[in-house]
Amino acid sequence: MSMTMTQKILAKAAGLKSVQAGQLIEAGLNLVLGNDITTPVAIAEFDKAGFTQIFDRDKIAIVLDHYTPCKDIKAAQLCATARNFANRFSITNFFDVGAMGVEHALIPEKGLAIPGDAIIGADSHTCTYGALGAFSTGVGSTDMAAGMATGQAWFKVPSAIRVTLTGTLSPFVSGKDIILHLIGLIGVDGALYQSLEFTGDGVASLEMDDRFTICNMAIEAGAKNGIFPVDDRTREYMKGRTSRDFTVFEADTDAEYTQEVVIDLTSLKPTVSLPHLPSNTRTVDEVSGMPIQQVVIGSCTNGRLKDLREAAAILKGKKVADGVRCIVIPATQQITLEAMSEGLIQIFIEAGAAVSTPTCGPCLGGHMGVLADGERAIATTNRNFVGRMGPVSSEIILSSPAVAAASAIAGCVTNPAALMEV
């Protein structure tokens, strides 16, 4: 029985020799994750059910990242609830302000997700860790509560779409452009209930940060998970991050896929998603000149070091346009330190950008950059739904860090290649 890469990981996690698409299984979990919005709801369910034990204090991670540093009293209460629970069960991987980062940048950085793992997180972008060759998927708070109590979750084994990447990326084109382009091709429910399995000779050239960005937005195509094969770049990334041995899974050569998509990286152009769906994609040249009032560079999608380097390369020695607020949010404390030592933070501040401590903040319209009526932002975040960053009349254009930085300087949607030629 041939299997996809995802199916092989799920079979192992469920203690089965093989699984097939559509099969319902109960799988053992290597990590159960939650944040300051979803964990308190999970705790309420955990307590209401009368549970008194967690399955493994080392395999639960709680990251206070969405409304933190706490934006108001209610948010502070949510964090207090999560903090008390972490203390009550001596949860090893509890990350509070000062240690926390945006969860999907932090978890891989800390070595808490490794190839071959089966992971659930009460946050839809938990699919990010597929970049490491893990099965990782977003769930709700009740699943988190059940996962914390039992170390297991139920799954319907997904079928898969194979996405073959060929060639290499051009300058000013990155992982964000690949995933936006893919979502534009297949739609926001194009991979519903399915895996997106990435393969092809183009994979080797992609840095880990690009792979994280791509898997992060698998959910925006409706996918259960996105996953990359494990290669030398993955092994290099894992060095020094974990003491656990990991298993490398590969899709069978005759594995079945419901659909094949081929993306030629060489011809890919900087791509944006116009309001109000991630699938509403255009090349940046098709929409250049659209005015913007705010720029956000950060989030679990694009707040990593490579993202900041690409933004800084464009902002260096230039100024954010009058009438534009540019907010840069390194995703973790470690990334902030590295950005400081490389001089990136200085470049941002000298360009007139605001630099923040790690937070999800503006991505979900929480704080640290909420829009006013009728305002438009270009953001390296993952969702441009109605009302996501502010009132229903506000708009979000999704882009790469390079396009966001170029747009900050020009005051309108701008191709970084055009800006840098001037």
Place this chain on the structure above:
Amino acid sequence: MKIYKYGDNVDTDVIIPARYLNAPDEASLASHCMEDIDADFSKTVETGDIIIAGNNFGCGSSREHAPISIKACGVTCVIAKSFARIFYRNAINIGFPIMECPEAVDGISPGDHIAVNFTTGLIENETTGKRYQAEPFPAFVNGIIESGGLLNSLKARGIAK
């Protein structure tokens, strides 16, 4: 009962905007349910009403607050052409009925009176006299719903302490 009918890709940000997630009690969530897609919803919704929607209902964030807010409004069930997968499992896990039935979605209009049988999956439009059969849940999933949610079913099976 009333029908509220919406289109494709109703996302969890419009079902319950993130600005209200700092107060996750049911009454508060219910009072802002559907606010960014239908400002009148929370003022007019009554126990027994039904939501009909197109493809990919509940896409986006994993916030369980979304099905919780709909359930807390007294909505009986959501019938959609398809559901985003996290919303789908969240609804099952909290014991909130959802049904996938594209034909019913096309055949039901606001103002119609419908009857729904969760056991058989039969949806009857009493206004037009048309009947529709939703895809039944697998036995495992039915077991979760019949237990009143995932945690109850785990306790009933003696799996968690």
